[in-house]
Amino acid sequence: MNTLFMHCRPGFEGEVCAEISEHAARLNVAGYAKGKAASACAEFVCHEPDGPRRLMQGLRFADLIFPRQWARGRFVDLPETDRISVLLEQLADYPTCGSLWLEVLDTNDGKELSTFCRKFEAPLRKALLKAGKLVDNADLPRLLLTFKSGREVFLGLAEADNQAMWPMGIPRLKFPREAPSRSTLKLEEAWHHFIPRQEWDERLHSDMTGVDLGASPGGWTYQLVRRGMLVTAIDNGPMAESLMDTGLVKHLMADGFTYQPKPPVDWMVCDIVEKPARNAALLETWLGEGYCREAVVNLKLPMKQRYAEVRRLLDRIADGFKERGIRVSIGCKQLYHDREEVTCHLRRLESPATAKKAPRKH
Incomplete structure (x- = not known):
């Protein structure tokens, strides 16, 4: 053996x-x-x-x-x-x-x-x-x-x-017919992988707020809305009307790499097609500056030395948090619904005394 x-x-x-x-x-x-x-x-x-x-x-x-x-x-x-x-x-x-x-x-x-x-x-x-x-x-x-x-x-x-x-x-997830795109399964699988099922009601609930960077047409926004969250969708492209009709989505035509939420939100998700180093830096900023508590971001992979590049970026993110003096859990997985990419999940670890509740409003 x-x-x-x-x-x-x-x-x-x-x-x-x-x-x-x-x-x-x-x-x-x-x-x-x-x-x-x-x-x-x-x-x-x-x-x-x-x-x-x-x-x-x-x-x-x-x-x-x-x-x-x-x-x-x-x-x-x-x-x-x-x-x-x-x-x-x-x-x-x-x-x-x-x-x-x-x-x-x-x-x-x-x-x-x-x-x-x-x-x-x-x-x-x-x-x-x-x-x-x-x-x-x-x-x-x-x-x-x-x-x-x-x-x-x-x-x-x-x-x-x-x-x-x-x-x-390989997860057995069913594509929701009302979802705007099949990419919605990436975020659903990420939640299954990174968040224990018994914690979903605590960490993915309707009193929370979220931001979807690069949201159009709304595959990932759909998953946040499905959990009852108020979502700010950032993208110059159009959002699915079915999502806008829920009353839970605010669509801003803005640059996902420069947008800053006011006040901070519970969740940030991002599936922007961009160089992995830029998306990794976005992760470090959002968690490091306290813009969100948890984040799921996809990193698109280069053609060669893919593991080495992912390892380098994860180490860089971890070193950045260490320099800031904050504790953040970092997970990374190439999910079944991923292709030439990996999915990262980060969670800022705070004691109950220092954690702040993000107001439920845009």
Whole structure:
């Protein structure tokens, strides 16, 4: 069980390899990363059998930027028939697991395999239960079987509280028909990823105010309005009439990089297509100057050295807050609905005595 297997967006295998290699070096886990271009997966092969376990213990999956899912284990070749017997034999040295996910890669071949997995899951689950390798216990590790084909599968393990929230790291979000654009799913996914669901009523409620920079036609504004917030939409382009008709949106034709809210707001969101360094500086200003409490901003990625650039920008933002003497939590993830970009979430950490309530007015 010397391999850490990771899912990712096709074309970002190199970024996964660079990121996990940096963490492995920091944690003194010897090994090497590899990933075939456009395969939607990467591996870190450890020189010691307990390397993947040590990596996973030393990292929080939610803190990784480019991997969508991970598991430690090994590859197994399967016959054309009686696959279950082979799997049970190969799982003999695996612990009893509390849940089972059958996964495929985010490729055309993977999509074709999904039908096979749906049919195969029920008999496999029945066999695992009978063999005592699977029980109904959410606290036990999850068994993740990633099928690269009908003849090759990765038998993986991941702790119940340290893995992706959805199979393959792909959320099942439904596009709201009334939303002005599909980009609305980026912000909804960001909230699922960065904010625990039990905190939504506290951190995303109707007494709050928000600003959407580069708002037109209103995909991200829609998500704020959906939570009942009063929103100032900043963009020289038009906003969807359906949003303006809610009475919750004020549209200002202004430059998103120079606009300053008065008074401060609870949320700032931004999906402006601009150089990542400029959007990163915008984040530092809004949180550093106290213009907002929380922010979600997308950083568009360069063609090369994408992980290195993201890491450099995140470090620069963190250093800027340190110089200001303020505490800000910083999260970053390439979400499923992202393309050539990553999504950053920042939250200013203040004690109840110093936090100020943003008035509910424009």
